[in-house]
Amino acid sequence: MKSRREFLINAAASAVLLGASGAAEEWALAGKPSHSFPPRPGEKAKVVIARDASLHGPTTALDEQKVLNLLEKALAAWTGRDKPAEAWKRIVPASVLAGRVIGLKVNGLGGRGISTHAGLAMAVAESLQQAGVRAENILIFERDTWSLGSCGLSVNTDSNRVRCYGNDKSGYEETPVACGPTLVKLAKILTRECAMVINLPILKDHEMAGITFSMKNMYGIVDRPYLLHANNCNPGVADVNAIPAVREKLRFTIGDAITSVYDGGPGFRPERLWYPKALVVGADPVAIDCTAWQMIERKRAEVGMPRLEAVGRRPDYIATAADAAHRLGTCDPQRIQVVEVQS
Amino acid sequence: MLAIVFLSASVGCKTRSANPFPASGAVTGWEKTGDTRTFEAKDLWQYIDGDAEEYIHAGVVLASTSEYKYQNQVEAVVDVYTMGDATGARTIFEKGQTGDAQKASLGDAGIAYAQSVVFRKGPYLVRIVAYEDTPSTQQALIALARGVEARL
Numbered sequence: 001m002k003s004r005r006e007f008l009i010n011a012a013a014s015a016v017l018l019g020a021s022g023a024a025e026e027w028a029l030a031g032k033p034s035h036s037f038p039p040r041p042g043e044k045a046k047v048v049i050a051r052d053a054s055l056h057g058p059t060t061a062l063d064e065q066k067v068l069n070l071l072e073k074a075l076a077a078w079t080g081r082d083k084p085a086e087a088w089k090r091i092v093p094a095s096v097l098a099g100r101v102i103g104l105k106v107n108g109l110g111g112r113g114i115s116t117h118a119g120l121a122m123a124v125a126e127s128l129q130q131a132g133v134r135a136e137n138i139l140i141f142e143r144d145t146w147s148l149g150s151c152g153l154s155v156n157t158d159s160n161r162v163r164c165y166g167n168d169k170s171g172y173e174e175t176p177v178a179c180g181p182t183l184v185k186l187a188k189i190l191t192r193e194c195a196m197v198i199n200l201p202i203l204k205d206h207e208m209a210g211i212t213f214s215m216k217n218m219y220g221i222v223d224r225p226y227l228l229h230a231n232n233c234n235p236g237v238a239d240v241n242a243i244p245a246v247r248e249k250l251r252f253t254i255g256d257a258i259t260s261v262y263d264g265g266p267g268f269r270p271e272r273l274w275y276p277k278a279l280v281v282g283a284d285p286v287a288i289d290c291t292a293w294q295m296i297e298r299k300r301a302e303v304g305m306p307r308l309e310a311v312g313r314r315p316d317y318i319a320t321a322a323d324a325a326h327r328l329g330t331c332d333p334q335r336i337q338v339v340e341v342q343s
Numbered sequence: 344m345l346a347i348v349f350l351s352a353s354v355g356c357k358t359r360s361a362n363p364f365p366a367s368g369a370v371t372g373w374e375k376t377g378d379t380r381t382f383e384a385k386d387l388w389q390y391i392d393g394d395a396e397e398y399i400h401a402g403v404v405l406a407s408t409s410e411y412k413y414q415n416q417v418e419a420v421v422d423v424y425t426m427g428d429a430t431g432a433r434t435i436f437e438k439g440q441t442g443d444a445q446k447a448s449l450g451d452a453g454i455a456y457a458q459s460v461v462f463r464k465g466p467y468l469v470r471i472v473a474y475e476d477t478p479s480t481q482q483a484l485i486a487l488a489r490g491v492e493a494r495l
Contacts, residue, residue: 111420112420207396225388226396265393266393267391269472270456270459270472271444271457
C-alpha cells in the first residue's frame with residue numbers, strides 16, 4: 001500500500017501532454033453488471049454506510065490500512081461476498097476486469113482539507129489490483145492537476161503504473177453534446193480511456209446545490225460546469241448524469257464521508273468541519289445522494305442549524321434525477337435499503 | 344501562474360495598486376510557500392466552483408490566492424477577493440458570518456475562528472484558512488491578516 005501511494009505522491013509531475021490514446025469504450029461491449037438502477041420493481045437500491053471511528057482524528061493522519069479494511073468491509077456488505085476479489089466481480093464486469101481501463105473520479109475542488117482523500121483512492125486502486133486488475137488499467141482522474149494536488153495526489157503518466165492526471169492534460173472532445181438544454185464538451189478521459197468509472201466523491205454542503213456528493217461530482221467531466229449551476233444546480237446535475245456516456249460508464253460510487261463540511265461548503269471551512277469517518281457505497285447514484293443528504297441534515301440538526309430547505313438550498317436535483325425524464329435511480333426511501341456496518 | 348500579482352481597485356476617485364501578499368519573513372514566523380494564482384471573475388469557477396456565483400453576484404473583479412506556512416507547523420491559504428466596491432465585500436463578509444465567530448480588529452470589519460480569519464477592507468474581502476489547529480493557530484492567522492491588511 002505504502003509503495004503504491006508513494007509512486008503518486010513522489011512522482012515528478014510529467015509534462016507529457018496526453019493525446020487521445022485508446023479507442024472509445026462502450027459499456028455495451030463490456031457487459032452489464034448484475035445490478036441495475038433505478039431498481040427493478042420490488043427491488044431496493046442498497047446503500048452501505050461503513051464507519052470506523054478510529055480512521056483518524058482532528059490532529060492525527062488518516063490510517064490508510066484502516067481505509068483499505070473499511071473499503072473491503074463496505075464492498076462485502078454491498079455484494080454479500082467476503083473476499084474482495086469476489087466482491088469486485090459483482091461490481092465490475094468480467095470483460096472490464098480482464099483488461100479495460102477503470103477510472104476513479106476523485107473530487108479536489110474544495111481545496112486541501114475537504115477533498116477526496118488520496119488514501120481512499122489508493123485503497124480502491126490497491127483492492128482492484130488484488131482482484132486482478134493491472135495497475136496500468138487504473139486511472140485516477142479529476143478536472144486538473146491542482147485539484148488532484150488538493151487530494152494529495154500527483155500526476156503520473158507512466159503507463160506501467162496506476163496513472164493519475166486531469167482533464168487539463170488529456171483535454172475535451174471537440175464536438176459538444178447535449179446536457180439538457182446546454183451544450184458541453186466531455187472529457188476524453190471519460191469518452192476515450194475509461195470503460196467504466198468508479199465515483200469517489202467527497203460529502204459536502206454546497207452553497208448552491210444544497211449538498212454535493214455522487215452525482216454532482218460528474219460536473220468534473222464537462223468543460224464548463226459553471227453553465228450548470230443555475231436554479232440550485234437543478235436540473236443541471238441530473239442532466240449531466242443523464243448524458244449517455246456518463247450514464248453508461250458511471251456504475252459505482254465509493255463516497256468519501258471520512259471528512260465533511262455540513263455548512264459553508266463546498267470550500268474548506270474548518271469551523272464547519274465534521275468527521276463522519278465513513279464510506280458510503282452503492283450503485284444507484286440517486287439513492288446514494290438521497291442518503292448523503294440525510295446525513296448532512298442530521299448533522300445540521302445536531303448542531304442546531306436549519307434544514308437546507310429553510311435556507312433555500314434543498315437539493316431538488318436529486319428528485320429530478322429520479323424523475324421519468326432522467327431515470328437515474330430512486331430517491332424513494334421505501335425503495336432504498338441503507339445498511340450500516342462498523343469496523 | 345504569476346509569482347507576483349498586482350491588484351488594481353477603484354477606491355474613491357483614485358486607483359491604487361497593491362500586492363497584498365506579504366513576502367516570507369515579513370510577518371514573523373510566516374513563509375510564503377507558493378506562487379500566487381489569480382482568477383478573473385469569468386474564471387473564478389476554476390478555483391471555487393460552486394462558490395463562484397455568490398462572489399460574481401456580489402461584483403467580484405479578481406481573486407488571488409497564495410499558500411503560507413507558520414514555523415513549519417501550520418499551513419494556511421490566503422484568498423484575497425477584489426470586489427467592485429465596498430458593498431460587494433460587505434455582502435460576502437456578512438453572508439459568511441455565523442454566531443460563533445469572534446470579532447477581530449481587522450480592516451473595516453473582521454471575524455476569527457480557531458482556524459480561519461475573514462475581514463473586509465474597502466473593496467477587498469480577505470479569507471485566511473489554516474489546515475492545522477494548534478494553540479497558536481488563531482493568533483498566527485490574525486498576525487498574518489494584519490500583514491495582508493497593511494498592504495491593501
